[in-house]
Amino acid sequence: MPDVVQTRQQVYKDKLAQQQAASASSATTAAAAKNGENTANGEENGAHTLSNHHSDMMEVDRAVEIPASKAMVLRGHESEVFICAWNPVSDLLASGSGDSTARIWNLSESSTGGSTQLVLRHCIREGGQDVPSNKDVTSLDWNSEGTLLATGSYDGFARIWTKDGNLASTLGQHKGPIFALKWNKKGNFILSAGVDKTTIIWDAHTGEAKQQFPFHSAPALDVDWQSNNTFASCSTDMCIHVCKLGQERPIKTFQGHTNEVNAIKWDPTGNLLASCSDDMTLKLWSMKQDTCVHDLQAHSKEIYTIKWSPTGPGTNNPNANLMLASASFDSTVRLWDAERGACIHTLTKHQEPVYSVAFSPDGRHLASGSFDKCVHIWNTQSGALVNSYRGTGGIFEVCWNSTGDKVGASASDGSVCVLDLRK
Template sequence: MSFSSDEVNFLVYRYLQESGFQHSAYTFGIESHISQSNINGALVPPAALLSILQKGLQYTEAEISIGGDGTEQRMVESLSLIDAVMPDVVASRQNQQNQQKQQVKTEVQDTNGEEEIIILSVVTSNVGVGVAMNERVGDREGMEVDEQQQQGSSTGGSASAVEIPASKATVLRGHESEVFICAWNPTTDLLASGSGDSTARIWDMSDNSQAPSQLVLRHCIQKGGTEVPSNKDVTSLDWNCDGTLLATGSYDGYARIWTTNGTLASTLGQHKGPIFALKWNKRGNFILSAGVDKTTIIWDAASGQCTQQFSFHSAPALDVDWQTNTSFASCSTDQCIHVCKLNVDKPVKSFQGHTNEVNAIKWDPQGHLLASCSDDMTLKIWSMKQDTCVHDLQAHCKEIYTIKWSPTGPGTHNPNMNLILASASFDSTVRLWDVERGACIHTLTKHTEPVYSVAFSPDGKFLASGSFDKCVHIWSTQSGQLVHSYKGTGGIFEVCWNSRGDKVGASASDGSVFVLDLRKL
């Protein structure tokens, strides 16, 4: 049995996709010419690369446990992947085990000249084993420290007291692949979700609905004069302000506009390659999109035509956010942020300072401050009044995936609450920031895997967070305490609140979407 380089490349590409490394998967796919290989991806099972590696380890273990003469030797303790590719390490470990085995039984003469067999457990607990034991004790102590940190003085509350039982959640099944995004309609309890199965779905979660119904929005492309499924991920979706239209962006390079009854109203085709993000402006007359083709586009929502295309980034554009109805910011893997305006040929402002790709950007509710987060592990706050950042917030120890502003502060519906910024990181924590002071107010540490999504309740009093540990946590923004917790069946990509603030929706890597009705708790 042997692998071709094409097959190995395809397994790595599929692993990156399944792990949620969408940008890396796309880049690797382009460079390794995945699209030109003749591999039928439908025949490759999920987690194929990990499965093959695991079987390889088991084979290597079995091989080592059989002596050169074919007799079975003592099995070495379970191999790690690194061990398996370092035969010298494996050999030395096996020699050490053989020496220990010989030392276990030692014959000595007692004072009467009689033979005694003494099990020298002290001898076998030699320096090497002692060190291993010390390391394990150290690991355990580290785990205990971690557990204490997980409890966190700022998190408070008993996990069992806040846990939401499975019976209290409504699980929505229908998607056939991971569900990357979900968003509530701003006026009714319709929940939209977008998936790797090349569909978006609209779920009716209103109280007068006997059982949640679903509309399936199939993303198709023209091929040979007929419509066929695009077989590409739906990467982004956003409702317009009055909830009458849903826009979706896809890896097939098209943005689409749908009505609430699932009818395709427009197809927007100008990007060359996957769309990573799209947003309606507040007035609802323009849609903004960002793509792998390094451009951002403002679309006329009524006609579906490209109004203006901006080509200022030197690498894929990852996120966009409107500042006003006609101006916006965009960020990219090129580490730059540009602020652009309709009918203006060049950026009206550019911000530089990040040292790795910028994953997300968000304007505060007033459009005065722009927050950005990056793989460089920093969170930065920018103002149109200056070129350098207002705050450079360095507290996370891994990549920061996304950020959200609270819907509070001067000029909002909640003027008496301070403006807060939330950041979600691959270091498994969420941080809440007082942006005026540039200080971290709370570190929320209950998650145990990367946190992909955070969302404030409409009144700003609560924050929902979703992680790949399969948990959705709901926190008090005032105290930082954990209020509710629910464990789903897949890693959480997105969390969102309905307009009344009494339901939380979440989408997961196993194809499930679920809704937590907080009125029932």
């Protein structure tokens, strides 16, 4: 049973230390493994395998490198930037950092000379005064209308801010760090997950806790809404619970992972739930059965996060196939056909753990961000590398804006990059 005090931040720091220690040797082994993997993997497409020739690789690299003129580096954070998220309606990019602030960057064309930043200082009351919490801001989510931003912090509070940077309400408190928080689609509830083993549904209008769900036996790491009042949660206890507002017990519990479950995501229709774990597997679950629908085993290290493509029934791209992307500490990204439970592409350009993946709004491209400081943009159909950018710090998060022409990336050195993908 892991000590609850060993929070996610410690995990980040431990893994960071391991990576730095291993990075000297890993570059050579990764290169060797990568070349072996491309030829060994039957699912690779021909074009991808050709890039084994070093000269081809160099040509590809030159062709796809994003020029500095197309990359805007936003500086202001004083510590690592764990997360970033685009406003769903406008070109506002929110970021959250270890410096106990979130920031909102205005990247719309009309904003004068580059970008303006709003600083959202996370404070606590002490002796009648507001003092900085000195705690990391590790989760962010915009409501679907793009009017409000929710932040989760290691100080145990969730906060709601207006898009002009004013604190609207403070929701508290979890007994310890918040690891994840999400608005429901309707925008009336916020869901949070904490180190205190609980998940809480908050009334966004009153700031009151509607219901607390104390079902996990260890820290809750991620949550995702299935509908406006039903959600799934996962934990270091290896369990996944599906809970509903007003119900005193989970309406479903999924067991099968043999190590902590890092992330969970419902597909666009809310039928399939994907989960990924330190046990190196990705599993797909349905409310109709107790055992997993697919148990996807291909990664050779922990899987840190997963994302569904915004394609298929019930999306803006109904004629495209539904895919799932997984990002792993084995430094690969995999694209999966969810229906068949088969790996379509293995994307093998990164040299270090991959912390984040994100699909473009049309599902045609995937961005990936790694501790090798690179952001790669891939074609999801062919698996080909389309664009690359090397930043100045390890990449924690990548995200696309609503129009699909900009990618935001947040990094371990305090920088936030915005890549302009318009030709």
